[in-house]
Amino acid sequence: MTRFAAVDPGPEPEPGPESETESETGPATETATGSLPLARPADSFRMLWRHTLGQRGFVTLVGIVGLLAAVAGLVAPMVIGWLVDVLLAAGDGGAATDNGATASGGGTGASPLDPAGAIWWAAAAVAGAGLVAAVCAWAGQAWLARAAEPTVAGLREAVMDRALRIGSARLDGTETGDLVSRVAEDAREVSQAATTVVPLVVQSLFTVVVSGAGLAVVDWRLGLVGLLAVPMYWTTLRWYLPRSGPIYRQERAAFGTRASRLLGGVSGARTLRAYDAQGPELERIHAASAQARDLSIGVFGFLTRAFSRNNRAEAVVLAALLGAGYLLVTGGYVTAGAVTTAALLFHRLFNPIGALVGMFDQVQSAGASLARMTGVIDLPVPVRTGQLHGGALELAGICHTYRDGTPAVHDVHLEIGPGEVVAVVGFTGAGKSTLAQIAAGMVAPTAGTARLGGVELTEAEPVSLRGHVTMVSQEVHGFATTVAENLRVARPGARVEDLESALATVGAEWVAQLPHGLDTEVGEDGHRLDPMQLQMLALARVVLADPQLVVLDEATAEASSAGARQLDVAAARILAGRSALVVAHRLSQAVSADRILVMEGGRIVESGTHEQLRAAGGRYADLSHAWFGD
Numbered sequence: 064m065t066r067f068a069a070v071d072p073g074p075e076p077e078p079g080p081e082s083e084t085e086s087e088t089g090p091a092t093e094t095a096t097g098s099l100p101l102a103r104p105a106d107s108f109r110m111l112w113r114h115t116l117g118q119r120g121f122v123t124l125v126g127i128v129g130l131l132a133a134v135a136g137l138v139a140p141m142v143i144g145w146l147v148d149v150l151l152a153a154g155d156g157g158a159a160t161d162n163g164a165t166a167s168g169g170g171t172g173a174s175p176l177d178p179a180g181a182i183w184w185a186a187a188a189v190a191g192a193g194l195v196a197a198v199c200a201w202a203g204q205a206w207l208a209r210a211a212e213p214t215v216a217g218l219r220e221a222v223m224d225r226a227l228r229i230g231s232a233r234l235d236g237t238e239t240g241d242l243v244s245r246v247a248e249d250a251r252e253v254s255q256a257a258t259t260v261v262p263l264v265v266q267s268l269f270t271v272v273v274s275g276a277g278l279a280v281v282d283w284r285l286g287l288v289g290l291l292a293v294p295m296y297w298t299t300l301r302w303y304l305p306r307s308g309p310i311y312r313q314e315r316a317a318f319g320t321r322a323s324r325l326l327g328g329v330s331g332a333r334t335l336r337a338y339d340a341q342g343p344e345l346e347r348i349h350a351a352s353a354q355a356r357d358l359s360i361g362v363f364g365f366l367t368r369a370f371s372r373n374n375r376a377e378a379v380v381l382a383a384l385l386g387a388g389y390l391l392v393t394g395g396y397v398t399a400g401a402v403t404t405a406a407l408l409f410h411r412l413f414n415p416i417g418a419l420v421g422m423f424d425q426v427q428s429a430g431a432s433l434a435r436m437t438g439v440i441d442l443p444v445p446v447r448t449g450q451l452h453g454g455a456l457e458l459a460g461i462c463h464t465y466r467d468g469t470p471a472v473h474d475v476h477l478e479i480g481p482g483e484v485v486a487v488v489g490f491t492g493a494g495k496s497t498l499a500q501i502a503a504g505m506v507a508p509t510a511g512t513a514r515l516g517g518v519e520l521t522e523a524e525p526v527s528l529r530g531h532v533t534m535v536s537q538e539v540h541g542f543a544t545t546v547a548e549n550l551r552v553a554r555p556g557a558r559v560e561d562l563e564s565a566l567a568t569v570g571a572e573w574v575a576q577l578p579h580g581l582d583t584e585v586g587e588d589g590h591r592l593d594p595m596q597l598q599m600l601a602l603a604r605v606v607l608a609d610p611q612l613v614v615l616d617e618a619t620a621e622a623s624s625a626g627a628r629q630l631d632v633a634a635a636r637i638l639a640g641r642s643a644l645v646v647a648h649r650l651s652q653a654v655s656a657d658r659i660l661v662m663e664g665g666r667i668v669e670s671g672t673h674e675q676l677r678a679a680g681g682r683y684a685d686l687s688h689a690w691f692g693d
């Protein structure tokens with residue numbers, strides 16, 4: 064789980080535009096690691112409540128049937144108490160009530176009914192109440208699912224929507240991972256809690272409240288004795304909570320280790336057989352398995368101790384209740400039936416309270432997940448209004464340091480005129496990709512300005528920005544839909560002829576060979592495209608977007624492969640007539656550029672054409688000789 068800390072967003076990359084934001088809510092709590100924020104509990108509940116809109120009818124129904132079920136649960140103790148009074152009255156001719164004590168079940172007094180008839184009435188009442196409780200439980204579960212699933216789905220979509228709208232300028236490395244886990248694991252946690260834990264918690268709470276109230280109604284003195292249980296349960300909770308989290312975490316971690324050991328053993332089985340080396344691996348698996356087993360036994364022991372503490376509290380208070388009941392009965396204040404009812408009602412609290420204690424950490428954990436999801440939903444989205452009209456790209460005094468303190472770019476000055484192609488080369492980690500993302504307006508530099516035609520990129524309105532600047536990054540991604548829809552990401556509503564023409568420009572003739580051509584489903588469950596094919600679709604998207612400036616950071620193909628040559632040709636075609644910043648992961652991508660920049664340690668250390676730089680005999684010349692072998 065993420066650690067909490069005071070609000071400290073760290074160095075905000077873009078003080079100007081980022082400070083002007085649209086947010087529907089107050090600030091969320093930022094985490095110390097610079098990860099995404101966590102919402103306050105009140106904000107989390109507000110968000111949950113807002114997402115139940117449309118399901119509130121079901122929520123109300125769930126509440127009503129939950130209450131009905133809890134009230135139906137009162138019938139058996141009340142009726143049994145009444146029966147006790149009836150039988151006692153029948154046994155000693157009404158002596159049990161001669162002293163004027165109030166009978167159970169609301170003080171109606173013991174009835175002079177014939178015992179056999181009373182037993183039948185009691186049995187019918189208990190059976191009827193049981194039936195009502197069962198129907199209520201069934202309906203409650205069904206309605207809860209109707210209320211919970213759309214609510215969680217809405218929350219998940221809201222997280223995704225906000226994540227996509229804040230864009231990569233706000234998210235870097237750890238934050239992207241954090242975001243994925245909030246959309247996937249946290250949503251699953253909340254969803255599971257909503258459909259499994261919450262019903263039990265709600266039902267238990269209703270039972271506890273209704274039974275407690277019933278106990279007080281039967282006799283307020285017995286109700287007071289029952290209250291003795293509260294501090295005892297509270298002590299158990301105080302003992303249980305600080306221990307349960309670490310124990311369950313250890314157990315989950317051990318399960319994870321055991322699973323990865325088993326998987327490792329299975330996937331490496333051939334190698335192990337080849338060297339007849341199964342022994343040591345089996346020992347490692349055994350050790351991981353034994354650790355998980357021992358921890359599970361420990362968890363069981365821990366739970367038993369927690370429940371035995373509860374049982375102790377229950378036994379002590381039940382004994383006190385019976386003792387007080389005896390005194391009250393002999394003193395003529397209540398009937399034996401009333402004490403029976405009180406004891407049964409108190410006994411009815413045992414299971415729900417045990418369940419509440421046992422589920423407390425799951426509720427806490429779901430609450431933490433909800434806070435993580437709400438933290439993203441509440442993130443302010445920058446309001447950008449700048450309109451681009453073309454012109455030169457000017458980077459002035461660009462510096463960039465990532466949130467974790469890694470310096471990436473230092474004092475870069477660069478101008479790319481209309482139609483000019485500039486390539487950037489350098490070793491891994493030189494800062495090329497960071498510079499490319501700044502030039503594409505995807506990352507706000509920590510210092511300096513990046514402008515297109517005089518308009519700050521980070522102030523440009525998103526549609527205007529994407530209309531003028533397109534970036535093809537190293538990430539190759541195919542959306543789980545058709546090839547056509549993958550292309551239409553760049554131009555929604557593009558005609559089939561436009562798509563075919565874009566594919567022809569980048570030389571992606573293979574699309575026509577796919578089972579359904581442009582309509583072929585791709586992605587995990589569809590036709591699997593290789594990274595080269597996905598990169599070609601990315602280049603075709605550039606043709607469709609038709610931007611003025613292209614930022615190319617493509618590193619898909621192995622140097623000297625046929626694929627690399629194909630991609631180089633495709634890139635050359637899409638760059639024709641546009642200005643471009645090309646991160647050259649293969650030196651062949653740089654040779655024909657109008658200007659080549661060599662980056663080292665975040666700075667530009669050389670600049671010139673291929674020939675000029677080779678003649679200068681500096682770093683580029685060394686790279687070039689090594690690359691081309693001349």
Ligand SMILES: Nc1ncnc2c1ncn2[C@@H]1O[C@H](COP(=O)(O)OP(=O)(O)OP(=O)(O)O)[C@@H](O)[C@H]1O
Binds near residue numbers: 489
């Ligand atoms: N999201 C990030 N968070 C923190 N540090 C980062 C992040 N991205 C890059 N860096 C660091 O910034 C520095 C510059 O990285 P960058 O990716 O810009 O270099 P590069 O020249 O493009 O390298 P490559 O050719 O491997 O892509 C490196 O030290 C890198 O580890």
